[in-house]
Amino acid sequence: MIEAAAIALGNVFASDIMIYIVVGVLVGLVVGILPGLGGVVGMSLLLPFIFGMEPAQGIALLIGMAAITQTSDTFPSVLLGIPGSAASQATVLDGYPMARQGKAATALGAAFFVSMVGGLIGAVFLFAALGAATPLMRSLGSPELFMLALLGLSMVGILARGAALAGIISGFFGLVLGAVGAAPATGQARLTHGFFYLYDGIPFAVVALGLFAIPELLELLTENRQIAKFGKLHGSVFSGVREALKHKALIVRSALIGAVIGFIPGVGGSVIDWITYGIAAQTSRDNENFGKGDIRGVIAPESANNAKEGGTLIPTLLFGIPGSGTTAVLLGGLLMMGVQVGPSMLTTNLSLTMTIVWSLAIANVVGATLCMVLAEPVSRLTLIDPKRLVPFLLIIVTAAAYQSSRNWGDLVTLVGVGAIGYAMKRLDWPRPPMLVGFVLSISAERYLHLSRSRYGLDWIYRPGVRFVFLLICLLIATGIYLDASRQKRQRAATTTVVPVREEQ
Amino acid sequence: MAAFQVKYRILLTVAFASFFAYFIWSVRNLQYASRFFPQLIALIALVLAVVQIGLEFRQRSTLAASEALRTDQRLASATSSAERPKLAGSTHSLAGAAPVIEEAATADIQSSGRRGLQFMALYLGFIGLIWLLGFAVAAPLFLAVFLVLVARSRWSGVALALVGYAAGYFALTTFADMVLPPRGY
Numbered sequence: 006m007i008e009a010a011a012i013a014l015g016n017v018f019a020s021d022i023m024i025y026i027v028v029g030v031l032v033g034l035v036v037g038i039l040p041g042l043g044g045v046v047g048m049s050l051l052l053p054f055i056f057g058m059e060p061a062q063g064i065a066l067l068i069g070m071a072a073i074t075q076t077s078d079t080f081p082s083v084l085l086g087i088p089g090s091a092a093s094q095a096t097v098l099d100g101y102p103m104a105r106q107g108k109a110a111t112a113l114g115a116a117f118f119v120s121m122v123g124g125l126i127g128a129v130f131l132f133a134a135l136g137a138a139t140p141l142m143r144s145l146g147s148p149e150l151f152m153l154a155l156l157g158l159s160m161v162g163i164l165a166r167g168a169a170l171a172g173i174i175s176g177f178f179g180l181v182l183g184a185v186g187a188a189p190a191t192g193q194a195r196l197t198h199g200f201f202y203l204y205d206g207i208p209f210a211v212v213a214l215g216l217f218a219i220p221e222l223l224e225l226l227t228e229n230r231q232i233a234k235f236g237k238l239h240g241s242v243f244s245g246v247r248e249a250l251k252h253k254a255l256i257v258r259s260a261l262i263g264a265v266i267g268f269i270p271g272v273g274g275s276v277i278d279w280i281t282y283g284i285a286a287q288t289s290r291d292n293e294n295f296g297k298g299d300i301r302g303v304i305a306p307e308s309a310n311n312a313k314e315g316g317t318l319i320p321t322l323l324f325g326i327p328g329s330g331t332t333a334v335l336l337g338g339l340l341m342m343g344v345q346v347g348p349s350m351l352t353t354n355l356s357l358t359m360t361i362v363w364s365l366a367i368a369n370v371v372g373a374t375l376c377m378v379l380a381e382p383v384s385r386l387t388l389i390d391p392k393r394l395v396p397f398l399l400i401i402v403t404a405a406a407y408q409s410s411r412n413w414g415d416l417v418t419l420v421g422v423g424a425i426g427y428a429m430k431r432l433d434w435p436r437p438p439m440l441v442g443f444v445l446s447i448s449a450e451r452y453l454h455l456s457r458s459r460y461g462l463d464w465i466y467r468p469g470v471r472f473v474f475l476l477i478c479l480l481i482a483t484g485i486y487l488d489a490s491r492q493k494r495q496r497a498a499t500t501t502v503v504p505v506r507e508e509q
Numbered sequence: 510m511a512a513f514q515v516k517y518r519i520l521l522t523v524a525f526a527s528f529f530a531y532f533i534w535s536v537r538n539l540q541y542a543s544r545f546f547p548q549l550i551a552l553i554a555l556v557l558a559v560v561q562i563g564l565e566f567r568q569r570s571t572l573a574a575s576e577a578l579r580t581d582q583r584l585a586s587a588t589s590s591a592e593r594p595k596l597a598g599s600t601h602s603l604a605g606a607a608p609v610i611e612e613a614a615t616a617d618i619q620s621s622g623r624r625g626l627q628f629m630a631l632y633l634g635f636i637g638l639i640w641l642l643g644f645a646v647a648a649p650l651f652l653a654v655f656l657v658l659v660a661r662s663r664w665s666g667v668a669l670a671l672v673g674y675a676a677g678y679f680a681l682t683t684f685a686d687m688v689l690p691p692r693g694y
Binding site for chain 1: 514517518521522525528529532535536539540542543544545546547550551553554557558560561564621622624625628629632633635636639640644648651652655656659660661662666670673674681686687688689690693
């Protein structure tokens with residue numbers, strides 16, 4: 006396998022494959038920067054162009070694009086508080102507050118650097134796990150996948166710091182909203198009121214844009230202040246890299262979690278960033294700044310969402326099971342080029358598989374470097390008068406929302422969710438839990454239904470289920486313990502300060 | 510958080526609770542497999558929302574009581590007897606710096622809320638314009654009107670913005686095959 010990898014590397018540099026990777030990266034850069042568009046849209050745009058291409062060229066183009074959307078979508082997440090795509094939802098929580106403090110370049114520098122490292126770890130994971138993936142894949146059933154969805158949902162409490170009950174209700178609201186449309190088990194319509202648009206469920210991009218983009222843009226207008234609150238920029242891309250290097254263990258840990266969860270099909274890339282963010286916040290001793298502009302809140306999700314690309318490719322290539330929407334379109338592209346996925350990817354098509362691994366690694370390096378070059382000039386966007394910037398952004402957000410299903414329902418839903426999001430923002434209701442609930446609703450329902458119909462109640466005794474259940478308990482217990490010790494430290498600090506004041 | 514904000518919070522929570530109740534009712538006739546999961550989560554959510562409403566009512570009454578206490582303290586601290594009737598008759602008369610800041614903050618929150626609603630209405634107008642004219646016409650019109658009336662931009666700036674919009678529109682519809690909303694009728 007190592008010999009095949011060396012030959013593939015030589016081919017990548019010797020032929021025109023590099024050019025296709027760079028073209029894919031450039032397309033991915035634009036797709037990522039436009040909020041609401043993600044890898045699926047980018048893949049769909051490129052599909053018509055791969056007709057008649059050599060498989061290695063077409064794959065380089067598609068992988069180059071897919072790898073980099075997870076990096077460039079950080080621009081809108083950090084600068085505007087709008088999730089660039091499903092993969093960068095959690096980055097908003099700390100990235101945007103950093104931009105408001107004038108530290109956009111630092112946040113972007115850290116995000117792009119860890120994206121590159123995460124992407125490389127994902128590529129190594131893909132290479133290393135190719136041989137060992139089959140038995141692991143077979144051990145995963147619907148009960149384990151349901152438990153993983155619950156693991157994602159358990160992050161709701163963490164994301165609702167200081168407003169636990171409101172956060173949980175917000176998460177449940179997302180779950181209920183996600184249940185609108187056809188029931189996964191029977192296809193019966195729920196709460197569609199005869200609107201065909203709602204039958205497929207409410208599109209994710211519309212909910213994300215409505216919940217974050219519209220309220221943030223309205224807030225900018227009402228405050229009438231630049232995104233960088235104090236009208237100044239601090240830090241640079243390199244300061245971001247330096248900050249990131251202080252958290253090496255977090256980068257590696259988040260990347261590995263991202264790659265492993267990405268490897269599990271069905272849970273979806275949308276929840277990886279929430280899980281890694283939650284774990285980072287839950288296991289850090291001094292976690293009181295999470296959600297207020299803590300660099301670790303940017304590092305954890307950004308490292309994971311790039312690493313997951315390596316993981317999602319394993320079931321796609323070996324079993325023809327797409328791990329995410331992007332890999333589903335990639336699978337279509339491979340079939341269009343006559344590539345038969347399956348065990349042959351490790352035998353007759355091994356050189357092609359290795360080309361994919363190298364394309365992924367190279368695209369991450371090229372893309373992250375390009376993003377770092379662009380970061381400082383683009384972060385000046387935070388200094389523009391909001392009344393001149395926001396109308397453009399409203400137009401982009403409206404156009405992007407319409408791409409979800411190209412139906413007028415997208416715009417009506419955008420306005421409706423936007424109004425709810427704005428009310429929640431004004432009244433201090435946590436919004437991220439709602440998005441987590443929405444993302445996980447259908448998968449949680451589907452896997453619970455499958456588990457109950459296949460195993461009855463016996464599914465709860467499966468070792469994988471017990472393992473994930475223990476993990477959930479461990480995370481919650483760690484969070485409670487760390488919160489309690491933080492409060493204890495704060496109380497101790499208060500009692501030591503008071504006598505000093507009295508003496509003065 | 511001020512008492513008036515808690516009032517709006519209660520309204521939002523009641524809206525959530527109503528939605529959960531309606532959802533439970535609307536799926537009641539579906540097959541068991543279709544309604545089990547959503548009904549279960551909506552039921553839990555409804556119970557939690559009711560608890561939240563109770564907590565918010567308690568918070569509101571606590572805040573109202575503390576605001577009344579502060580008013581009494583201000584009345585008591587008013588030095589001259591001539592000031593007393595004035596303070597008692599008006600909640601806006603102030604006796605100290607802290608209440609001034611507090612009331613200014615409340616007024617600011619209320620006015621920024623009103624501004625937010627105005628901008629929301631402006632955005633709704635944009636969506637209505639798309640419904641009437643289609644995106645291709647409505648977007649530059651909205652951009653120009655917004656820049657002239659809200660941002661008070663100069664005509665040269667508006668022209669530059671429109672050129673930028675045209676370039677972006679051309680690029681997205683030609684190279685990215687983006688479909689933009691047509692007229693709604």
